[in-house]
Amino acid sequence: MAAKNNSYLDQVVAQQAELEEDLRPAFARSAPAPAAMPIPPGAPGPRGALAKRAGRVGSVRENTPQGPVEVRVSGWWRWRTVLVPPNAFVVHTRRGAAEPLHIGLGVSFRFDPTKDSYLVVPGAIQTILINAYCICSELQGVLVQGYVQWIIDDFATAYRKLDFSDPEDPMRLVNVQLREQAEAAIKDKVSTMAVRDVLSDKQPIIEELTARLRTVAEGAGDGARGLGLSIVTVQIKEAVVSSNTLWENLQKPYRSEQNRVARLAELDAQEAVSVREAAAGRAAEQRRIENERELAELRARNDAASFDRESAERLRRTEREHEVNREVADLAQQSALHTLRLEHEQHAEKLDNARREAERAAQRQEADLALAQAKTRVAHEAALLELDRERVGIDNANNRNAATMQAQLIEALPEIVDNLPTPTELRTVQIGGDTTGLASVVAQLSDIITAIRKTGQS
Incomplete structure (x- = not known):
């Protein structure tokens, strides 16, 4: 049976190795580290936070930038100036001097590398x-x-x-x-x-x-x-x-006490809730009974009021129907009287129209008789005028001679000429003989027609 590992011993060994590495000076840390205390066979190495802490010894330092304080050095060879930040301590010593030449916070100075030395430390x-x-x-x-x-x-x-x-x-x-x-x-x-x-x-x-x-x-x-x-x-x-077991055991009394208090509080709450629920149930039942009683009374009052309204409405409707019937009877009687009056007026109007029509017929007969008489008289006068006109025509015909006929012909010439068709072309054909007589006659006729037209226009 394998022996149990001592985890606390492993932690102490790991911390001791880390401490030895941390306490080594800078010039010795590049050399191989001395062998740490041997770990018993089978014992596990550092775990958890110890493993991280042990691995931090070499890895962190390799990645750390050179110099935590940025110091600027200007100048050349033996005539240099060291500029120190205001939040850093500096000490400046020189070979042969028992005390530092400069010491303090943020002190800058001239530096000779052949015989001077200085140390800069952060002041934060x-x-x-x-x-x-x-x-x-x-x-x-x-x-x-x-x-x-x-x-x-x-x-x-x-x-x-x-x-x-x-x-x-x-x-x-x-x-x-x-x-x-x-x-x-x-x-x-x-x-x-x-x-x-x-x-x-x-x-x-x-x-x-x-x-x-x-x-x-x-x-x-x-x-x-x-x-x-x-x-x-x-x-x-x-x-x-x-130890997780010890931590749980330490918490158990408090947790048990809190569970007891919580359970008692829960029981008290349940009891209070049950009492409150019973009281609330009784109060709710009482309110329900009261509400039902109030609703019954309200329904009875509403039914009575509804019955009263319906009775009053039926009485009002009956009275209104009687009034309407009386009004209808009155209107019917008035309508009959109005009808009789209209019929009487229409009969009187018809009699009056008949009388007027008889008068108009008598007037038309008188007018027709007068017109017939006038026509007869006019016809007689017209016949007499026609006889006179025929007699005058006979007398004129009897008195007509050659000069009168020539004058009537001349008066009718313009109308005859206007009714003649318009010639589109003029063709002259001379077969023989003397045409001067005919041309002169035509020229004379044209001059007479033109003179007549001017006289008629003026």
Whole structure:
């Protein structure tokens, strides 16, 4: 049967290897790392957060840019000038000088590479993340997570007592040392506390950790014994029990109590709800009975009112029908009287028309008689005129001679000429003989016709 692995021992071994690697100086980190404590056969390597933390030793440093502080160096050979950013500490020393030539925050200076040296360190606040695997007084594993923020307070003391020689990250070794001191302080404090105290009240751990770090960094009132650093804040973010079984067992009493309280509250709520539902049911039934009674009374009142309205309406309709019948009888009587009156008027009008027609007939007879007399008289006068005209014609015929006939012919010539057809062409054929007589006659006739036309137009 294989022996059980000691996971806590594996964690301690992994942390020890990482710490040794972190504490090695920059010039020694390129050499092969010394062999770590051997791990028992069959034991698993670091897992979870430890594996990430162990793998962070080499990989992160390879990708870190050279120099966290951007320092500009201008000039040539021995006449150079170093320009330091305003948020960085610098110390400038020269060969043969017992004290630094320049020291402070953001101090720029002239630099001779043949005999000068300088160190630039960031002046911003540094944050250290802490993951302390602790053992409490009940011998149970607890993971305490927190962070520490610190800043350089006295650089003249800090650069002498701390190692800022790492060109990639001058604060790396200082952060590693402070982190290890913080983890040791947390482990010491947690070892004297119970699991419930660690989980419920983290203030004792914060106070212990703050006191120890300030004693180391600030000297606890004696600045000469400090490191020239100032602790800004110390916080514990979380404490987690490593064993899942223990964590569940710790939660069970509270969960059971909460379940009991919740169940009792549920029973109380159900009882209150049942009582309230019974009261609400009774009240609803009472309201329903009252509503039914009110509805019955309202229906009875509505039926009575409806019956009264119907009776009044029937009486009104009967009275109205009697009135209408009387009005119809009156209208019929008036219509009969009006009809008789119209018939009497029409009979009188017919008599009057007959009388007028007889008068018009008598007048027409008189007019026809007068017209016949007038026609007879006119005919007689016309006959007499015709006889006179015939007598005058006979007398004229008797008195007509050659000159008169020639004058009548001349008067009729224009009408004769107008009725003659218009010639389209004139052809003259001379067979023989003398034609001058005929031409002269035609010319004379044309002149006479033209003179007559002018006389008629004037």
